[in-house]
Amino acid sequence: MLRGAAALPFVKRALFVVLCAGAGCTGGSQSDSESPGEDAAARESSPSVEDFVAESGAERSEGFVPLWTDTDAGAVYAELDVAEAGAPGGMELLLVEGLARGHGANPIGLDRGELGSVRLLRLRLVGARVVAEVVNTEFRAEAGGPDERRATAAAFPTAILASLPVVARDPSELASKSEPGPRVLVELEPLLVGDLHGVAASLSGRDGGRWRLAEDESFVEIGALRAFPDNVELEVSLTFTSDEGRGWADSTSPESGRLSLRQHVSLVRLPPPGFEPRAAVEDLGALITEHLDFSVPLDRPLAQQLALRHRLVAGEPLVYYVDRGTPEPIRGALIEGASWWAEAFAAAGFPDGFRVELLPEGVDPMDVRYNVINWVHRSTRGWSYGHAVHDPRTGEIIKGNVTLGSQRVRQDRRIFEALLGVEADPAKVVKIGKGGGDPVSLALARIRQLAAHEVGHTLGFRHNFAASTYGRASVMDYPAPRIHLDGEPGSPDARYDLSQVYAEGIGEWDLLAFEYLYRAWKPGEGEAAVAELRERAAAAGMVFLSDPESRPQGSAHPEGALWDNGSDSVAELREVLDVRAHALGRFGPHNLTQGAQPKDLERTLAPLYFFHRYQLEAAAKRVGGQRFELDPQLERGVRPVPWPEQREALDAVLETLDPAVLDVPASVEAIMRPTPDAHIDALPSYAGPDFDALALARAAADMTLGELLDRRRVHRLELQASRSGAADTLDLAELLDRIEAKAWPSRAPPSASARTRALLELTRGAFVDALVGLASDPGASPRVTGACEAKLVELLPRLERARDASAQALAGQVRRWLDRAEGDRRPAPRVVEPPPGSPIGTGLDWAQACSWKNWTDRAE
Template sequence: MKKLYSLLLGGFLLSAPLASAQTLAEKTKGLQKFPGYFPFYWDEKGGRILLEIDKLDQEILYVSSLPQGVGSNDLGLDRGQIGQTRIVKFVKSGPKILLLQPNYDYRAVSPNPEERKSVEQAFAQSVIWGFKAEAQEGNRVLVDLTPFLLRDSHQISDKLEDLKQGSYKAEESRSAVFLPNTKGFPQNSEFEAIITLTGKAKGREIQSVTPDPNAVTVHMHHSFIQLPDAGYKPRAFDPRAGYYANEYMDYATPIDQPILKRQLVRHRLVKKDPTANQSEAVEPIVYYLDRGAPEPVRSALLEGAAWWNQAFEAAGYRNAFQVKLLPEDADPMDIRYNLIQWVHRSTRGWSYGASIVDPRTGEIIKGQVSLGSLRVRQDFLIAEGLLQPYEDGKPTPPDMLQMGVARLRQLAAHEVGHTLGLYHNYSASTRDRSSVMDYPMPRITMRPDGSIDLSEAYAVGIGSWDKRAILYGYQDFGPQADEKAALDAVMKQTLAEGYVFISDADARAAGGAHPTAHLWDDGPNAAAELNRLLDVRRQLLARFSEKALAPGQPMAMLEEVLVPMYLLQRYQVEAASKELGGLYYTYAVKGDGQTITRLVEPAEQWKAFDALLRTISPWELALSEELLLKIPPRPVNYGRSRETFPARTGLTFDPLGAAESAAATTLEFLLNPQRAARLEEYHARHAEQPGLGAVLDKLLAATWEARPETGYPGELQRLVQMLTLQKLLALAAAPQAPVGVKALAALKVEDLKKQLQKEQKAKEEGRRATALAALRTIRQFEDNPEKFQPAPALPMPDGAPIGSNDCGTW
């Protein structure tokens, strides 16, 4: 028996090297071969992909993506979403093949190999997967790629758990290779898998977009891409130019120079003749539109994206930027195609411009735009409310569709701009819409007869700022030019022409201070535009009727059209609030002559304050009785949604709830702790600047000390009074607010308390009740100021993006 065991063991030991010694031809016999950048084989019987690695130790680009998404904008897992882009290489160690990601965040750009090696050894690398060699011939190795493909590479389970949608994990028995989208191309090899994540659903969003929320099936895609050749020349980043940056630390940098390097993220583009004022490009930048976009959307997207050629012509190129319909025989997965795709979701939401970028240099290898298909429908809804076009016996004007299509042109240009390397420029709207990289508020004007004019709702063509940005990023100065000096000259001229670039962090902060950096605003002065919009809004609401509803729609649907009209001012409110306690500044660099910082003039701040006060006036918040009688409770199968106002009245439309959501938003911006802190600081430094105490005094005078109203206006007035108190107490309790701000807010509450005690003797029952409720709220604050939390106000219906960062009306 012992001898037999030895023979069996010996036979096993002999068989192992024989199996591993199989040639690639023997191992892949009978399998379907796919040629391409990495050849691979399909094992139909085993459901496997066998990858032939013929580029050991050679760096490539690995990109994961989500070709078929979940379909909810709230979850942010959309069709076509690009995941992480990494440089990797296959490294062999004995029978193992490791997929290694070098650490390109830390480098030594040096001809000295020992210097480069010292940095490589100082920082960790990442092995993102390990394979067992199935066969080997020389430097060619065969591995089973299937387990690598059948994992949750997009980390959807983690995202769903973070969003409180449930706990999931990839289930192999319900996952498989998706062969139709597994292909080989000359410069890239593409692999796709059907991945099913199973678990226990908890969230409303995941339940709303899946047939069985306990089994979420999506597609995940993997791309192995050839890195570009060394012919690309990186361009130095400038914070004033409007571009994204590719960053890394270079430890070979001389001590007297910055170790952190920043390069522009941009496409490769060079002139055929760099000495010519106008020249064709050696290879133009070409974008291809998803054939799934229907008309008139298709034509609008082609036209809007093509606007960028205007900027490239201004930079000295001829026909260097092109937009075409994706050929029928072309594959959008081919890395050679920059893509504009049309994306469907269950709710409207953001569109995106993403890029696959070479981390070594910042060169854009592929631009990919994702445009949400529901956005145009929201613009159409907005236009219906503005025009109220549905009158019996009269043809419907084309203005609504024209406005929606105009927005799509601008949207296509905007998102393509991101894939050219450009940031948002949220200061552009104050200079006659000088950039498509701003978020545009539709320009709504009123004719002398009171009708609405939408002929200039959205700008046409590329902006003047965009031309300056493309000139900086893409101008070919020629091989003999001093590029640094040439770029300095471009920037000097840009600044001399008065252009300012201010981007996301400065515009999106709730307590933002920059008086010109806003989303969805219009006009050179935020306060003046707010007052103008309020004038337009007042006339719109005064004549708002069922003419805003298409024939056959339930009358309850009038609320959907009413929402963007009632909240016409919402983004201009945020813009005007930044003037109060505002600070104008630029991304100035030493010696460029720009204004570095400048406090907003006190008179401008008080104008903004007065405009903000107007938005919480009972007369601005009220709706007519005639209109209120036309909005019934929702019929069956037409339930309330994110597009309607929240209500405290059950099934009926709640006009006080609508007013609450609007007024609370104004007060949140007005009494933001960061804004309050700046008011106190600037007043302390310059006595003429509005101080927090003066602002609070005027606010209380306009709300609690105003002449009491009766009836419906009286209810609205008392609603605003309570909201003002709650926001003031929240400021007094805010942990992030400075001590002086909290003390001053508490002092104003103490002064108000004395007034409220007198109000308890008022004849009108509503006034006495409000005083009682206010005093109780104050006592709750006094009992434990550090833990005080005011009752939350009803929120506005979802806002940005208009017309379609999550979802909702505007």
Template sequence: MTGDDSSAPDFLDLVPDREGGPERLLLGIRRFDEPFLLTVSLSQGVGSSELWLDRGRAGKARLAEFRRANRRVLLVVLNKHFLTSGDAAAVRAGQESFAVSVVWSGPVLREEEGTVVVDATGLVLYDHDRVAGHLEDEGQGEYALDAATSLPLLADSRTGPAATRLPALLTFRGPGRGAALRAVAADPRAVSVVQQLNLLRLPESPLPARRYHPASGGYGIGYADHGLAGRADIQVKVQPRFRAEPGGAGVVFRVDPAIPEPFRTAVVEGGNWWREAFARTGLPDAYRVEAAGPDFDPYDPAVNGVVWVHRSGRGWSLGQGLTDPRTGEILHARVRLGSQRVDQVRALGEALLAPYGRPDEAERLAAVEELVLARLRLLAAHEIGHALGFMHNFASTRHPAPSVMDYPHPRVTVTDTGELDLAHAYATGLGPWDHFLVAHAYGHFADEERELAGLRRAAAEAGLVYVSDEDAQGTSAAHPDGVPWVTGGDALQALETVLRVRRIALEGFSRGVLPPGRQTGELEERAVLLHLLHRHEVTAVARLVGGVRYGYAQAGDDAPGGEPVDAGTQHTALNRLAALLRTDRLGLPQAVLDVITPPAIRYVRTDQYFDTGTGRLPDPFEAVRTAVTLVTRELLDPARLGRVAWQHAADPAMPGARDVVDALLEATWLSDEEHRAAEVPGRPGVRDTADWTVLNHLLTALDTPGLPAPVRATLKAALRALAVRLRERGGEQRVEAAELIASYLADPRSVRLDPLPRVPPGAPN
């Protein structure tokens, strides 16, 4: 590992151990009381998508320094969230006001030519990334670092003028009972990883900080500067960005040679989409992505790497940047691409096209392969975008062209002959929002504040809506425009389109959705993908009910406040969601029931299957319960019910909480029989299962934390009215439901409700 100036002295010296004996790591330190960045990564991971302890994992950067204390050296982690500016007295007051952390101390062995030699074995044999705590947090049990089977990897240690890397084999011992560890570890009682401890010098010439604006689309990092108290806002936030100067060395990402072809070429192609944006910003040579050679070292802090990661299970890819906490300068970036994404996308493509055994099998398989490559191009652009300092934008399906920083679901179209077409499943290249991101973060301006404000104003006038994670993810999210994984801007139309695609794919379901060498139990996984294909569009339509549009701004900006979705659209959305509870949209079609089987011997049901209460057999009842839950979990979310209730109180034309409940009940328990007589396999079972699933969720919602008291009262009143109507209609199922409602409202402890159905994961796609 070398810095820019190979003639400069190394940051730390790796000192040979003259005494021999037990393997020790000796460091020579010549700089004390000088802050540097302390980071940690894993080069040997655990391999579970559930645990996130992957190859290439990069922990958060900490600000640290070495201090001398008599005959010992201390490693002190500074509080980077509180950096006080001002004169010496102000800085001292800030330093003494907030706690630091001494995470290691080691004895001074000797001093030679201004260098202090210490035994730093304990420094590297330390759980800097909190692996043991993470395993416990994830329910894998209590693990502790085992000193007897942990050791510094001296031969792999590196140092240079800019950084020092100190790897160590760390073994954690624990009970070995956690399911996630049992699935991937050779012996889950002894889990060994390789930790790379990196110590990096901060730039001597800091990059000028660019003040963060919430509408910039970039990450905002910062600290509290109490030296500004009484003069300015003490919360300092800056926008992370690389140093990209005209005529400079440029930002280069190198792609792991472990990525096989043709996937590696797709990653390089997609990553290079950003070059156009840098060129438009006046930096044509400031950025590129290239395939790395066989000597690629993904853990070298001087390399921005795109690393290929293998995991067990459905998992996410990530793009991370290591930043100077003082200025936001990105000093190093690492992207992790999960290889399992290839199989996830291919499985969806095969489920849609059912290519195997068809006369045009070759053409269909070619379409599936192009789907995978198109997704990898977009994935590479997306994760490198994060590494460049950009956040998600989940509203870009409303833009003239989508952003690569969105989560895309493949756009499947239907041909004139009723065939499914994947040719335009994913967009190619950057959208206008992506060009804005690069201009705002990396542009050079004569009057920075004024010209940045002009960029933001132009983006808003062009209709480039921006909605990121906290306002887009989860059932309680309110913004109707920021929904991940959707296929189009008009949620109502997109739902109808995806339902048509879903119907065609399910009706054409056969063993041809699976390669002929795979065991037939996996057919259910493919059926799950199709049965729940509309899940994200359900979320988008539900977001219209009680939805509120708003933007990110500062108080001095000319920006609107919150604006509820209009009443007409809300009522339409509610009706469309209730219509999804029709029997023909809930049960599995005969084409699926005829071919799915239990997993073969030596295979197991994974979380990609439906749960089952029918032994080893696939459970058609659970498929119905899950499809109903897609609707009820959205509409009965306590935050949504609270918003709906308040909007209705302010404007009676808006749907209220009672309207939501009534829509669910009119589609199930109170529906006319002739409207539920669709010709689907097991129609009475589908109908009754939907009824009981809705009722179970309504009763469960009564005791959901956070449900506003007026909404709880409305739900109780609706259930009492339902009980009366069910008794009036008569019939064994209805009378039983009425008695259940009465018992629960009288004493919830007297009734055992079913747990809400588990919906198999559908992301990432």
């Protein structure tokens, strides 16, 4: 998952308002309280640098920007060359900010080690102060002359982050050919003690409270200052307060309504010349940075996209470092998994070009010179991220920064405990892979994949969610565990095959994408090289589909799915259902780790009961699905999934509504205990803390119907049917009829058990609620809403004829909706919700998930 700056334009505006209010910034104009005469007087009265440091006792740290620290005053000063800072263009550098101490609650999203936006900062000497101004790199005229560049720059705003007081200056007569020019010392606190990371907005936005920076209780951490030839590293403690502190924002602090984090700031020399920006090629999987270039010819796109990539130099390996706080055996697994990328470096012409090592003792992982895989603790589990910190002008990656949530591996272990049992008895297993077959070994196999995946983001690669459909060809997909059941579910002779749970190493797609991003090209051969790579991908059947084509529930491409396996999503769904059924039949105390409580059964049952949810999503994408490529040549059009393939998928998806699939075995129900404590995997229940198998089944039925009756999916189905003249066309009317037949099976024996009748009743209720919701959806097309309303009219007599109370209640609901006042189209609320998905479970919106935020760093 990639953290980035998708909402950066908003954040920049918000920071400007907050910081200027606190620091008296004026955006470059004269403030109301300071006249030009007063400014000139202040310049004349400033002590010399030599006198100031002698009087204050400040100590100098030599670095890219020389720093002076006054420990007694708790102040830090930057030494600037007057000639550079006073020039019209000022002194330019990069400012990278992040958090050295985090908040620790995943829903808030403020982790230790995370990095935020990269700003091109200009320091300009203006009288008795230096303004820190963010240069606007989103609008350019790179090929234009000086006048065109000036006109473009003047058309868009910059942003003043802070106004830094000049505390000392050398007299101008020091300047000579033989001596250094005059210097100024500026106080850095107005820049550093500011909410550069947007912490207050993150705290306020999650729970609705109003958090603010308490400047009087915030200060520079003098002891954390580090200075190097090309960068200086600084930290500040920032305190935030709220009179309305509550919820997640307040959950990890020892004091209600008050918390302190540490913000890290790196001031970095601009990268030297020699880096060659590479034009982004979307269908080859690169992360991109985008800007508008007003100097391009009229027959070229105004929006110019550059690929994010490291500067590789032959003979100088790119080194990644694993956080020293990572325990074994996880540390070794991270080093091994991340090292898989060495194969791609060698194949692209950089033998021995990549290494992964343990971070040297004493090195700050926030130091911008080090690419780091951080092992980060949170109060709850959540996503992991890969952040490519890059030069906004060129796309050159300056620092790879990975954040791995430490509870993630524990949830992976729990999933395997639910499937196999804690001990994973070898007698229950047919084949075991080289990594082992117990839950801990399998969780370590998964975290090797995770390390390679997140490092891939920091090397410049986007997700490829289609790769699982052609041989598990990329670590940039989300891998589902592949478990085969040899035998009938529930049979005492059935065995698990664990030999291919996860793939080892990077895949064929990764090698091809790496070659595009990093192989050296001679001048003029780029277009031919890209064309050849596309031909190789097409010949191998490799498709690229990323977040926009895959994450939304109603996305169209049947191969664009997360956490799925195999080229045949329908066959895989049936395989997953068999594994799930077998594991549910065996579920019991042997699925609990030592020291666990009976109530922990619910936490373990949650990922098992919903184990099929991702393969279900993948199979449902074939209904109303269509295949296409992102190749800009547009040689092949959009192709609807063939009707037989759509019907086969529909058959498989509807199987998940069978009472036998929705139910839990009596043996499971007998051992479950009330769970009064709230937790992330809490199962739905109409009975409070008691286990409720019917509520669980309703959540699963809602999940299936939510996939099939997504408004985008069913509208595509209608579009496809309207264009097709085939006799076997599948349309919305048939889809609704097929769901109705599943809810009211014609062959259901009158003597069906009370449990089966209850499960069918809840499926009918879910179907009616889904129809009302879709017919009420203002985003649905009139054709779709009309078909849903027609089905409700058709169902009403059937419901009214039935004698059971459930049917009568549904009939009343349908009548009330059909008789609604004109314009009253409120959908029925969903009664129960399953635990959050993406096996790690976060509750975050998909747009906050791994990689989406930074696949382009322009706001969406």
